Amino acid sequence: MGLSQDQVRRYGRQLLLPEFGVRGQERLLRASALLIGMGGLGSPAALYLAAAGVGRLGLLDSEPVEAGNLHRQVLHDTQAIGRSKVDSAQARLRALNPAIEVVALRERLEASNALRVLESYDLVLDGSDNMPTRYLANDACVLLGKPLVHGAAIRLQGQVLTILPRRSACLRCVFPEPPQAGELPSCQAEGVLGSVTGLIGALMAHEALKLLGGFGTPLADRLLTFDGIASGWREVPVRRDPQCAVCGDHVQTSDIRRIVHAAAAV
Amino acid sequence: MAITVRIPTPLQRLTNGQGEVQCDGKTVAELLGDLERRHPGVKERICDETGKLRRFVNVFVNEEDIRFMQGDQTAIKDGDEVSIIPAIAGGAS
Numbered sequence: 157m158g159l160s161q162d163q164v165r166r167y168g169r170q171l172l173l174p175e176f177g178v179r180g181q182e183r184l185l186r187a188s189a190l191l192i193g194m195g196g197l198g199s200p201a202a203l204y205l206a207a208a209g210v211g212r213l214g215l216l217d218s219e220p221v222e223a224g225n226l227h228r229q230v231l232h233d234t235q236a237i238g239r240s241k242v243d244s245a246q247a248r249l250r251a252l253n254p255a256i257e258v259v260a261l262r263e264r265l266e267a268s269n270a271l272r273v274l275e276s277y278d279l280v281l282d283g284s285d286n287m288p289t290r291y292l293a294n295d296a297c298v299l300l301g302k303p304l305v306h307g308a309a310i311r312l313q314g315q316v317l318t319i320l321p322r323r324s325a326c327l328r329c330v331f332p333e334p335p336q337a338g339e340l341p342s343c344q345a346e347g348v349l350g351s352v353t354g355l356i357g358a359l360m361a362h363e364a365l366k367l368l369g370g371f372g373t374p375l376a377d378r379l380l381t382f383d384g385i386a387s388g389w390r391e392v393p394v395r396r397d398p399q400c401a402v403c404g405d406h407v408q409t410s411d412i413r414r415i416v417h418a419a420a421a422v
Numbered sequence: 423m424a425i426t427v428r429i430p431t432p433l434q435r436l437t438n439g440q441g442e443v444q445c446d447g448k449t450v451a452e453l454l455g456d457l458e459r460r461h462p463g464v465k466e467r468i469c470d471e472t473g474k475l476r477r478f479v480n481v482f483v484n485e486e487d488i489r490f491m492q493g494d495q496t497a498i499k500d501g502d503e504v505s506i507i508p509a510i511a512g513g514a515s
Contacts, residue, residue, distance in 0.1 A: 197512070285512045287478075308510035313431035315510055331509040335478040346432070348512075381507060383431050386441055390428075392482050392505060395490070 162255075167209055180369035181209060187368040188212035190277040192265055192293055194241040196228035196353030197283030197307050197360060203231060204361035206249040210368060212257040213249065214277055217241040218264045228350030265289050267419040270296040279367055281305045281360050287334040292419040294319065294327035298402045299412040303367050303374075307360040311346050312384030314356035316375060317394070318363045322403050324376035329397040352384045425498055427457060428505040429464075436463045445504075450481055451494040453504060468506060478509040 159178060164171065167181050189210050191198045194217040205213055221229070221236040221244050229241075236244035242260035249258045263269060265284070274280055274296050282293045282304060290306070297304040297319065304319040306327055319326045359380070366372040378391045398405045402412050427445050429437050437443050438461075445460065447453030451473075458465035468479050474494075475481065481488045482505040488496045498504065 195512075283512075287509070287511045290511070308512045310510050310512055311432055313510070315507075330480065331478050333477040335476070335509065335511070379507065381430075383441060385431055385434065385439070388441075390505075392480075392487075392507060393485055394487065397490075 163209070166253075166255075170208065175371040176369055180371055183370050184209050184365070184368055185211045187279070188214070188277045189279045189281060189364055189368065190214040190216060190274060191281045191283060192216050192289065193283040193285060194229070194231060194245045195225065195283060195285060196348065196350065197309065197357040198281070199229045199231035199245070200354050200357035201281050201283060201307075201361040201364070202245060202249055203252065204358060205364060206253045206256055206258065208361075208365055209253065209256060210364075212259065212277075214259045214261055214273075215242045215245050215249075216261045216263065216265060216273060217245075218262055228348065228353045230350070230354070265292055265296075267292065267417050270416060270419070271300065274300055274302060277302065279303045279305070279364055281307070281364055283307055283357060283360065288419065290327060291334045292416065295402050295412060295416050295419070297321055298326055299409065299416060305360045305363045305367075307356045309353045309356045309382075310348050312349060312352055314352055314382040314384070316356055316359050316363065316380045317378070318367070318375040320374060320376050323396070324374075325394040325396045326400060326403045328402050329400045330379060330394045332397075332401070349384065352382065355382060424500040425453060426503045427453065428503065430506055430508055432508070433464055433467055433506070436467075437461045447498060449494065450483065450488055450496045450498060450504065453498060454494070467508075476508075480507045481505070482507065 170176050187210050191202050194215055219241050221232045221241050231245045231248050240262050242262050246258045246260040270292055280297050280302050298321040301321050306317045308315055363375050379394050380391045382389055425445050427443050445453050445456045447456050454465055
C-alpha cells in the first residue's frame, strides 16, 4: 500500500526500527484494537497506540471523568471532569492523530454485549477495574480467538500477561476462579500511584504493538510483575492448563458460550 | 532455615516492608505455617478459613506453580525460592 509523505514524517522514528519498519507500520495502519477501560491503564495504552498509528481504536467505558481520576488517567484533563471518559478520550486521541479512527463506546462489557463489542477488533487490551469484567473479557476473547493483553495495577504493584487463546495460558489457567466481590482490594480503598499504572499501561501498549506490528516475542506464558517499592520486575512462568474451564483441551465452543452468557452483569 | 519467600507488594506491610523473608518447612503448607508464626496476619491473606489456598493467589516453588505439582503438599528444601502472586483487580473508581 505504501506510506504517504505525511505518514513517513509522523512515523519516521519507528519506521527506522529494522524490527518494525514500513512493513510493521502498514500492518498497524490496517489493524484495530479495543481498549476496555479508559482509566489508569487505558489512558497511556490508548495514547501510545493512537500515536503509533493503529488504524482503528475502540474505547469502552461507561463512566464519567472525576477529579480523583486525574492523577493517573492522563488522557483526561481538568476540563473533562463530568464528561464521559470515552468522549474525553476520543477528543484527545483524535487531536493526537487525526488519521486514525477512534470509536467511543459508552457502555460496560457485559454478557449481553461482549461478543458483539469484541468481534470486530484484531486485539483486546483489558485495563478494566474489576474481576467480573476481566474474566468476561478473557472468556470472550478465548471464544473469539482474539489475543488479549491483560494488565492490572494497585498500590505500588502491577502485572501484565499476553493471552494467545488456546496457545498460551489464559487468565483462568493462571487464576482458575474469579475472587468474589470484596475478596480483593480495590484502588478506591487501597490507592495506586499514577506512575505504576503508567508503566503497566505502556507495557500493555507495547505488547499490542508487537502483536499488531508482527515483531518480537509476546509476553505469553510469562506473568510479568512489577514491584514499585524496589522498582523491580519479575516474571513467573505460567502455562496453559489442559483442564482449564475455557481454553482446556476438551472444552467445546458451546461450553464457553454458556460461561460467557452466564457472566454476572457488572 | 533457608527457604526464601517472595512477598507481594500489598503484603509487605505485614513483613516490615521486606520483599523477601526466610522461612522453614518441608512442604508449602508447613512453610506457610512458619510464615504466619514469623509474620502474623500473612496467612489469612493467602489461605481461606479452612487453610486452603485462596483461588486468586498462586504459589510458585522455584518458578513452578504448585497447582501443577502437589499443591500445598509440594515438598520444598533449603535453598528453594517460593513466590506468592495474587491476582490484581485494579481501580474501581
